[in-house]
Amino acid sequence: MNCCIFAGRLTKDCEVRQTQNGKSVGNYTLAIDDGYGENKRTLFLNCVHWNVEKIANYLVKGKAVIVRGKLQQREYTDKEGQQRKIIELNVQESSFQQGSSNSNGNSNGNGNRGQQRQPQTAADTDSCPF
Numbered sequence: 001m002n003c004c005i006f007a008g009r010l011t012k013d014c015e016v017r018q019t020q021n022g023k024s025v026g027n028y029t030l031a032i033d034d035g036y037g038e039n040k041r042t043l044f045l046n047c048v049h050w051n052v053e054k055i056a057n058y059l060v061k062g063k064a065v066i067v068r069g070k071l072q073q074r075e076y077t078d079k080e081g082q083q084r085k086i087i088e089l090n091v092q093e094s095s096f097q098q099g100s101s102n103s104n105g106n107s108n109g110n111g112n113r114g115q116q117r118q119p120q121t122a123a124d125t126d127s128c129p130f
Helices: 122-126
Strands: 004-010 015-018 024-034 041-050 064-077 083-097 115-117
Touching (some): 004 083
Antiparallel strands (some): 004 024, 015 024, 024 041, 083 115
């Protein structure tokens, strides 16, 4: 089963573009802290988020988010003509952590709930049992 959940902070604002079919896709990098003390390190995970137009304005640098999705590997050719492989997360669901600030300093919490869940599409529900 390929289902991953990560919590971290965005390293920059989400970059949104439109496909030729009119679908929106956002790309961002999530900084994920692992370990503590002298063993603490930060991992950086590239994320691809489809149909992101409704929440793209909230995916800003420093925002604390939780993402769920599938890891995928793809190949591409870089500017020098070299074949490259990259592993990234195909985001299927995202939540904003309560109390996380956006670039305006506003909070996104929603009362007593710890997360604000985003709507799912039908395609999102067939991949993970939870």
